[in-house]
Amino acid sequence: MLVMKSYRKELWFEVPSRRAFINITPQVEECLRESGIREGLCLVNAMHITASVFINDDESGLHHDYDVWLEKLAPHEPVSSYRHNRTGEDNADAHMKRQIMGREVVVAVTGGKLDFGPWEQIFYGEFDGRRRKRVLVKIIGE
Numbered sequence: 856m857l858v859m860k861s862y863r864k865e866l867w868f869e870v871p872s873r874r875a876f877i878n879i880t881p882q883v884e885e886c887l888r889e890s891g892i893r894e895g896l897c898l899v900n901a902m903h904i905t906a907s908v909f910i911n912d913d914e915s916g917l918h919h920d921y922d923v924w925l926e927k928l929a930p931h932e933p934v935s936s937y938r939h940n941r942t943g944e945d946n947a948d949a950h951m952k953r954q955i956m957g958r959e960v961v962v963a964v965t966g967g968k969l970d971f972g973p974w975e976q977i978f979y980g981e982f983d984g985r986r987r988k989r990v991l992v993k994i995i996g997e
């Protein structure tokens with residue numbers, strides 16, 4: 856008989872800068888170990904609309920290139936150029952950066968490991984930092 860297990864954990868981050876990319880693969884692997892799940896699916900999502908979770912290469916040049924590209928697409932300044940910022944916020948650009956970098960990833964769990972392709976790592980993308988924010992890890996399987 857198959858018994859499906861379910862595991863849930865929140866990872867907390869407080870990035871000291873406005874923007875950052877953090878490799879959270881070790882924390883997600885720790886969650887998977889804690890869950891005891893060997894076969895299933897692992898969902899990782901940002902719980903905030905100004906932060907992302909995405910999968911790509913852990914290469915600092917690429918992360919710099921992402922930052923430059925995102926600033927071209929949605930520059931932080933002038934903050935007055937965004938209608939959203941008329942609410943008194945200054946983070947309209949962060950909402951847009953989050954949209955293009957994505958909310959979540961799903962990784963297959965095979966033999967108790969995250970079943971990645973070559974060079975794949977999981978990142979938390981912060982676009983409006985300097986406050987405590989959360990990432991949800993949900994793992995289901997057996």
Ligand code: ZN
Nearest residue numbers: 944946947950
């Ligand atoms: Zn906002």
